[in-house]
Amino acid sequence: MNSPELFIHIVLLLGLAPLVSGCIRNWKAKLQNRRGPPVWQPYLDLEKFFRKDMVISENASWLFRAVPFVLFSSTILAGLLVPLISVAAPLSMFGGVLALVGLLALGRFFLALGGLDPGSAFGGMGSSREMTLSAIAEPALMLAVFTVAIGARSTDLSQMLMAAQGPTWKLFNPAHVLAFAALFIVLLAETGRIPVDNPATHLELTMIHEAMILEYSGRYLALIEWSASIKQLVLMALLVNIFFPVGIAPIQSSAGALGFSLACLLAKLMALGAAVVLVETTNAKLRLFRVPDLLSAAFILAALALLSTFLFQ
């Protein structure tokens, strides 16, 4: 991994993430017969948040101020573990799937602390809900990725991709179909989408992710929003790249190959985004106590996927 590729990777993470959020928001509006905000609205929002003054509760401690930075850097680090347009992820030598899950969990842990710290009722509610749900979502995520890892005989995502591009790989392996379904549910939960959470609501009492960040404003809010969209991009890229490793540039490839790879990535992200939009539009939000059922379903799917890797070997 050389520095231009690292640079491209980081630029993609930072630059592409708001666009993905914007596209999903815009398409959702289109499906509801609304005009919707332009796809670049999240960039304008970020720019606005960075310009604005912050209002910070007088009950907030240093922890509250540290959270946006910890969250942002842990999310970026997690992003550097996932191959985007080249099979070699910039930080793959430092860790694989376990590190990815760990880094995301670290960010979430701090975000939950940030929700609790100012002592407002909504923040505490959001934090408790988020931690409850993630306790089930995380194992499902790990199991699902392990399914692929077993096939590749490595938990390193770059290794997994290289194995995926190898000759013995079957695209519609039953184990992979199950694991993909599990990961898709986890994606909905982790990115706060309907039917788990509603990113567009103004009703504090129903919020999960939004409730935790209600007390944040200005630059801190910008960092948190940006982290949330980066996390969404990372999870989506993980999903599309390990299950559909089409067109990803091999190590040390030319600029042309990287460009082709980028186009493939965008196409795959758009397809996955469209699937998310469809789910969000055709479903109502689940009752909060039903969400664990959904996530358990994801966990069971992932467990079955793991089992079937041995059965169909």
Add this chain to the structure above:
Amino acid sequence: MTTLYDPARILAALQPAFADLTDRFGSRIQAIEAPRPNEVYLQVQMDLVSGLCAQLYRKWQARLVSVFADDVREAAGVFHVYYVLALDAAQGFFVLRVPLTPEQGKVVSLANALPAVNWQEREIQDLFGIPLGGHPNPRRCALHDDWPEVHPLRKDFDVKTALPPFQGERHKFRKVEGEGVFQVPVGPVHAGIIEPGHFLFSVAGEPVLYLQIRLFYTHKGTEKLFENLPVSHGVRLAESISGDSSFAHATAFCHAIERASGIEAPPRARALRTVCLELERLYNHIADIGAIATDVAFVVANAHAMRLKETVLRLNGQLTGNRLLRGMACPGGVRFDWTTEQIKTISNFVRDLMPEFDSLVTLISESSSTRDRLETTGILTPKTARDLGVTGLAGRASGFNGDLRRDFPHTAYDQVQFTVPVYQEGDVLRRMQVRIDEVRQSLSIIEQVLARLPQGPVQVKVPDLHPGAVALGYVEGWRGEIFHWIRAAGPQRLARCKIKDPSLQNWPALSEAILGNIIPDFPVVNKSFNLSYSGTDR
């Protein structure tokens, strides 16, 4: 016993109940007046009220729909406290009038037996300074705890009085204690563009143990303002009591004025009023159906509902010059007649709306995830609903079989056929179902009215009011029954206008319906009632 009006004038259907009351309490009833066949006033002493109410409740299935006071110290040296009892089956009202001396008078609370009057009795205490005896929770209500000792609805209180900055006590909420119990305060300022109201949830984890609702943040002294306005301006004020029920409130007010002056709006005016009332019901019900879908994040349905609501609002604008039907109502009829072309527009509109509304309903009813959220959520049992006197659509979803349009036909409702949907389950789904059924009924009512639209004037002149004349006006608004009770001061002036919005009656039911539900379900339960803050606070 003095009889000021011929008892023979009393509505035939009310006679049995009337005879029963006079038999049983005859000598203790001080005076009887029947200014209108279905509105009978019985003057009694305070100690007789609970007996009379109990008899009317148990034997004649009466409902206590309004409790209020009136300051007549200047003329008679006393306060009057009124109890309005509606006998749905007999299509009539008994109004108990209780004189109370300013020195010793005391309202004996009925709230222990009839929780439905809890807030209304406390309001009398706040606004008139008449002490309240035997009330389970005689704290401040309409005027918050920090108000100075003033009683704005007394005649000697000038509406222009400038009060010093409030420095009184802060409200003390009830404590709920236990392991893991914590409080979630919400409001009074909310995230949406809505009015203020404070909700204090006591929760153990997610389930709600207790909900305290504190309202009256937007108390505007509307009832006092009526006393300073000529009747013609009063209509405009009535329109602003609760924005989403502009026409219903204005019509209830006009109805009271018309009854007080002994006239009736001409047939064509009554027909047009009926159409307007149904248009108001249409746009509110459709919007609420969409809003309930939004609160469970089924946003597509809301997008469709908002589009349909907009078409109704535009029709309203086209017909009356105002999207919320303001400026249409006036005593003696309606302000504008509609041309044949406009009538045709309405017919076409109704015909086009029906299939569109059906497809909206299909969209919602075919979404199993939405149904899962709404069914068994926020159950208000029929028993609780009866105890709290819950009226209107919320009541009908919880077994209350009453609708003023059917039971006390006003405007042109006696000319049309419709059914009143009643459900027993009392959950959010049923409150939405009542709305869906009523939208269909409304469309049919409009069609029926237009098919047999009478010709003739749309307005008659309202003769001057007799000083001292009293009358009860009533209208079934989209939310429930609206009552306006007036007492005339002069030919064009009112001495008292009491407004009863169904929201005042139904708010406490929300605290009951949410018990045992989880806190993220509160918004949808609240939306399924969709009560007015402004109509409650006045």
